[in-house]
Amino acid sequence: xxxxxxxxxxxxxxxxxxxxxxxxxxxxxxxxxxxxxxxxxxxxxxxxxxxxxxxxxxxxxxxxxxxxxxxxxxxxxxxxxxxxxxxxxxxxxxxxxxxxxxxxxxxxxxxxxxxxxxxxxxxxxxxxxxxxxxxxxxxxxxxxxxxxxxxxxxxxxxxxxxxxxxxxxxxxxxxxxxxxxxxxxxxxxxxxxxxxxxxxxxxxxxxxxxxxxxxxxxxxxxxxxxxxxxxxxxxxxxxxxxxxxxxxxxxxxxxxxxxxxxxxxxxxxxxxxxxxxxxxxxxxxxxxxxxxxxxxxxxxxxxxxxxxxxxxxxxxxxxxxxxxxxxxxxxxxxxxxxxxxxxxxxxxxxxxxxxxxxxxxxxxxxxxxxx
Amino acid sequence: xxxxxxxxxxxxxxxxxxxxxxxxxxxxxxxxxxxxxxxxxxxxxxxxxxxxxxxxxxxxxxxxxxxxxxxxxxxxxxxxxxxxxxxxxxxxxxxxxxxxxxxxxxxxxxxxxxxxxxxxxxxxxxxxxxxxxxxxxxxxxxxxxxxxxxxxxxxxxxxxxxxxxxxxxxxxxxxxxxxxxxxxxxxxxxxxxxxxxxxxxxxxxxxxxxxxxxxxxxxxxxxxxxxxxxxxxxxxxxxxxxxxxxxxxxxxxxxxxxxxxxxxxxxxxxxxxxxxxxxxxxxxxxxxxxxxxxxxxxx
Numbered sequence: 001x002x003x004x005x006x007x008x009x010x011x012x013x014x015x016x017x018x019x020x021x022x023x024x025x026x027x028x029x030x031x032x033x034x035x036x037x038x039x040x041x042x043x044x045x046x047x048x049x050x051x052x053x054x055x056x057x058x059x060x061x062x063x064x065x066x067x068x069x070x071x072x073x074x075x076x077x078x079x080x081x082x083x084x085x086x087x088x089x090x091x092x093x094x095x096x097x098x099x100x101x102x103x104x105x106x107x108x109x110x111x112x113x114x115x116x117x118x119x120x121x122x123x124x125x126x127x128x129x130x131x132x133x134x135x136x137x138x139x140x141x142x143x144x145x146x147x148x149x150x151x152x153x154x155x156x157x158x159x160x161x162x163x164x165x166x167x168x169x170x171x172x173x174x175x176x177x178x179x180x181x182x183x184x185x186x187x188x189x190x191x192x193x194x195x196x197x198x199x200x201x202x203x204x205x206x207x208x209x210x211x212x213x214x215x216x217x218x219x220x221x222x223x224x225x226x227x228x229x230x231x232x233x234x235x236x237x238x239x240x241x242x243x244x245x246x247x248x249x250x251x252x253x254x255x256x257x258x259x260x261x262x263x264x265x266x267x268x269x270x271x272x273x274x275x276x277x278x279x280x281x282x283x284x285x286x287x288x289x290x291x292x293x294x295x296x297x298x299x300x301x302x303x304x305x306x307x308x309x310x311x312x313x314x315x316x317x318x319x320x321x322x323x324x325x326x327x328x329x330x331x332x333x334x335x336x337x338x339x340x341x342x343x344x345x346x347x348x349x350x351x352x353x354x355x356x357x358x359x360x361x362x363x364x365x366x367x368x369x370x371x
Numbered sequence: 372x373x374x375x376x377x378x379x380x381x382x383x384x385x386x387x388x389x390x391x392x393x394x395x396x397x398x399x400x401x402x403x404x405x406x407x408x409x410x411x412x413x414x415x416x417x418x419x420x421x422x423x424x425x426x427x428x429x430x431x432x433x434x435x436x437x438x439x440x441x442x443x444x445x446x447x448x449x450x451x452x453x454x455x456x457x458x459x460x461x462x463x464x465x466x467x468x469x470x471x472x473x474x475x476x477x478x479x480x481x482x483x484x485x486x487x488x489x490x491x492x493x494x495x496x497x498x499x500x501x502x503x504x505x506x507x508x509x510x511x512x513x514x515x516x517x518x519x520x521x522x523x524x525x526x527x528x529x530x531x532x533x534x535x536x537x538x539x540x541x542x543x544x545x546x547x548x549x550x551x552x553x554x555x556x557x558x559x560x561x562x563x564x565x566x567x568x569x570x571x572x573x574x575x576x577x578x579x580x581x582x583x584x585x586x587x588x589x590x591x592x593x594x595x596x597x598x599x600x601x602x603x604x605x606x607x608x609x610x611x612x613x614x615x616x617x618x619x620x621x622x623x624x625x626x627x628x629x630x631x632x633x634x635x636x637x638x639x640x641x642x643x644x645x646x647x648x649x650x651x652x653x654x655x656x657x658x659x660x661x662x663x664x665x666x667x668x669x670x
Contacts (some may be wrong), residue, residue, distance in 0.1 A: 089566055113572060121570050128563040146572035193571065233601040 028101065029062035030200055030233050031086070036060070036095035038078070039086045042308060051308045055081040056092070057257040066202060068227060070248030070265065072241050072280065076304050078123075078257040079237045083203045086235070087121060088112055095271050100200070116238040117147060120194035124206040126186035130178035136163070136189050136220060137174040143196045159340040165220060165229075182213035188222065195226060203235045208243065216243070223247050241277075242284045245269060250340075253277045256307060256315040263341030273343035276300070314346065322347050386523060393631060407664070411657035422470040432461035434621040446639050453643055457599040457633060460619070462626075462640070466647055469621040473603055473651070479594040480540040480602050487541070488548025489584070489591060495549070496556030497579045507553065510546035518543045518605055523614045531617045536609070539603055551594050555587035562586075589666040597659030600652040607648055623648045 035058050044050040054115040056078040063069050071079050085092040088104050095148045099115060107115070111137035120143075123129035130139055140159045144150060150158060166188040178186050187207060194202050204223070208216040224247055226232055238244045244251055244265075251268050253260040253276060261274040279300040302319045303309055313317050317327035326346050334342040400641060423433070432451065442459035444451050453462040495506040513521075525539035560564065566577050601625075609615040610624025611631075618625055630641030630666045 066670060072485075087570065089569065094564045116570055117572060121567070123563050123567065125563060131564040131582050131586070133582075142573060143571035146574070146577070190567070191569070199574075259615070 009186070020173070025139070027301050029098075030065040030067075030100060031063040031235075032096075032098040033062075033086065033173040034060050034096040034098070036082070036085055036092050036097065037352070038081050039082075040094045046319070054083060054257050054310060057310075059254075059257075059259050061094075061252060061259070061262060063104050063201070063233055063235060065233055066227070066231045067250070068236055068248050069238045070244030072236065072238055072239065072251060072255060073254035074304060076307065077254040078307075079239075079254055080205050081257075083121070083205050083235065083237055083256070086203060087116065087119060091202055095298075117143075117197050117253070118200045119203070120197065120201070121200040121203045121205065122187070122190050122194050122207045124209055126183055126190050126210065127178055129190050130186055132178050135174070136168075136176050136181070137170070139178075139189055140192045140196060143193060147197065149197075159192075162196055163189075166192045166194070167218075171278075175356075183211050184219060187211060187215075187219055190221075191222065191226070195230060195232070198230070199232070201233045201235065205237050206239065207236075209238065209240075240284070241280050248351060253280065255311055257346060258315055259342075260316065261335065261343045261345075263338070263343075266340060267341045271338075271359065273337055273341065273348040274316075274345050275322050275349060276318050278349060314344075373383065396508055407661035411654040411661070414650070414654045415658065417434070418470060418647060418654075422467055422474055426464075426467060430518060431464045431467065433462040434460060435619045436460075446643075454639060456539055457637070457642060458619075459630070462619075462643060465621040465626055466644060467624055467625070469616075469644070470647070470651075472620070472622050475604060476533065476537055476540065476606050477602050479537045479600045481599055482536070483541040484544035484548040484598070484612045485591060485595055488545040488550075489552040489587075490543070492549040492552030492554075493579050493583055493587075496553045496560055497583070503553075506551070507576045510549050511545040513542065519608055522605060522609050523612070526614045527611065533616060533620075536606065536615055540605060543600070543605070544598065547598070548591070548594070552587055552591055555590055556583050559583045559586045589662075593659055593662040593666060596655060596662060598653040600659070603652055603655070605650065620646050 003213045019221070036056055038053075038056040038057055040053045040055060042050040042053050059082065069212040071082065073079050084090065086097050086104075088097070088107070091105055099119060102111075102115065104112065104115065122191070134142075137156075137159050140162055141155050144158060150156070160173070163174060164172040168185060168188055171183065173181065173189075178189070181189065191207075199250065204341060207223070208219050211219060220243070223234065223236075226235060227247075234247065236247050241251070248265050250263060251265045252262045253268075253274060255276050260276045261268060261272065263273075268277065269281065272281055300319045300321070305315070305318055311328070313329050314320070314332050317323040320327065324347065330346065332344045332346050334344045335348075336342050338349060441455055442457055442458070444455040446452075446454045451461050451463070453466070454600030456465070481501045490628065491506065491510070495503045498506075516566055520537040521543055522536070525542060526535050529538070556579075565578060565582060568582055568620055573581070606615060606624070607627065609630040610622045613625070613628065615624050616622035618629070626644035627648070628643060630644060632638070634641050
């Protein structure tokens with residue numbers, strides 16, 4: 001409600017207009033991830049090996065300059081690990097992360113430092129990502145100092161400019177410490193730091209999850225504004241589909257380290273192909289009390305299986321209402337069922353069928369539904 | 372609505388801050404709630420004043436070279452307010468100069484421990500991996516030695532003096548400081564703001580100096596104050612056994628040692644330095660505890 005009501009009507013219109021962005025139109029992608037795998041060995045008491053935690057299993061996608069890709073999934077689905085793997089902190093177990101034509105995996109530390117300049121990150125906990133001992137102006141200036149950009153007075157001017165860009169007053173907030181800021185202000189400081197070096201890609205790891213709903217809307221508006229003004233590409237991680245919709249051209253749905261579905265946000269929101277996506281869409285509460293109850297029979301039950309020992313075949317089958325014998329035997333590959341819209345499911349949902357999407361209908365404009 | 376939304380947050384909190392400042396803190400206001408720092412802190416400042424400044428303001432008898440004619444005076448004798456020792460030295464003066472020695476040793480040992488141990492600990496934490504393990508294991512070997520025996524052995528090897536004692540105590544203190552600062556640095560290095568600093572392009576040594584050190588400094592200082600009590604006790608103990616400050620040089624430890632010999636006839640010779648030592652150690656511990664409560668954990 002707030003998200004839609006907060007009226008990025010301008011933003012939404014632009015998004016719809018550029019909806020097919022990310023189409024393989026021959027243009028070289030800014031970021032290309034190929035078969036990325038990230039695993040962590042688990043050690044039990046006494047250092048005994050306790051198996052491999054398969055955080056991200058063989059995912060591939062591309063992201064074009066200026067494009068925004070939303071990544072959605074529940075806690076433990078590997079979204080944040082994916083983000084960390086892309087910035088090589090830590091480097092993935094296998095696969096390639098090609099940024100601007102250069103494979104980051106296995107790159108020398110110094111080369112990596114040079115490239116990181118074009119790739120910044122905004123974290124979930126704004127307070128945790130700001131050093132509590134530092135002043136706001138020093139925090140925002142840190143990347144400028146680290147890369148030796150500008151003189152002291154030039155940096156000061158740039159910091160003031162950045163703070164104003166994210167909606168803070170350099171006079172008022174510049175001398176404060178993170179503990180003296182509200183959550184929204186702290187996240188704005190983190191955003192100012194992230195864009196200080198004019199990066200091409202900003203990875204946002206649940207940047208609004210820890211903020212209250214009103215502030216969420218404001219910070220999302222800020223992200224949208226910065227994207228339009230600075231031409232940033234976002235990898236925008238969230239566990240809430242409704243939230244991602246506003247800032248994403250395309251959306252990826254992740255489950256237990258694998259992609260379920262990836263497609264343009266209009267198409268994915270109106271005609272989800274994967275049962276898990278549908279379940280996520282249905283779990284978005286609607287503010288209208290008449291229709292707003294999340295129907296319990298449609299909501300998937302159970303817990304996320306352990307990533308130490310993921311289910312065979314399709315990883316979602318243990319909770320999937322449509323699961324059949326084939327799902328346990330064969331791993332579903334991503335297939336392009338509609339233009340740019342891929343799904344990894346043996347029995348994808350028929351698009352535009354009689355399934356009741358009214359629960360999320362309010363977030364979908366009628367004209368988009370027929371697209 | 373959008374315009375309204377995007378304005379609210381910044382403006383409201385810009386005005387909000389001064390309003391918040393007027394609300395009395397939940398701890399209550401004023402000095403009453405800081406007494407846990409003021410009382411031991413004040414006592415220690417008074418001790419420092421008496422030991423380091425007082426002798427220059429008022430003429431006090433020398434701590435050594437006392438006259439045998441004024442030996443063994445009781446407490447409250449004119450000119451010798453706490454009496455004199457069996458060789459005629461003024462007890463008050465020996466307490467003051469002995470305290471001076473003790474405080475000099477505290478500052479030197481904890482200072483060396485903080486700088487050297489802190490550097491080793493933070494370096495180990497920042498290097499990570501195999502290097503870190505090796506560094507910490509070497510320090511563990513030193514920590515495994517009983518502190519007093521280690522100090523006595525070093526003093527015996529180098530000859531007893533205040534300087535030797537400082538180095539010997541530092542050998543004991545440095546590994547402990549290194550371990551505490553490494554533990555703190557390990558916690559800090561896992562914080563998101565360290566990842567953010569790396570992403571911002573800051574070099575590792577810069578992150579260590581500008582992010583890690585400031586964030587472990589309060590807990591290290593707290594640890595230094597808490598450890599100061601232990602330093603005083605070890606110093607007094609080795610002096611008591613005759614391996615510390617050599618007689619006739621004044622030290623609380625050797626005053627207690629010589630006082631113990633005349634415990635039955637002149638108990639004040641034992642009691643007075645013991646009480647002063649006890650009070651100082653308690654004050655250091657109280658101050659350290661109060662700092663720990665205030666500034667978080669010492670790990």
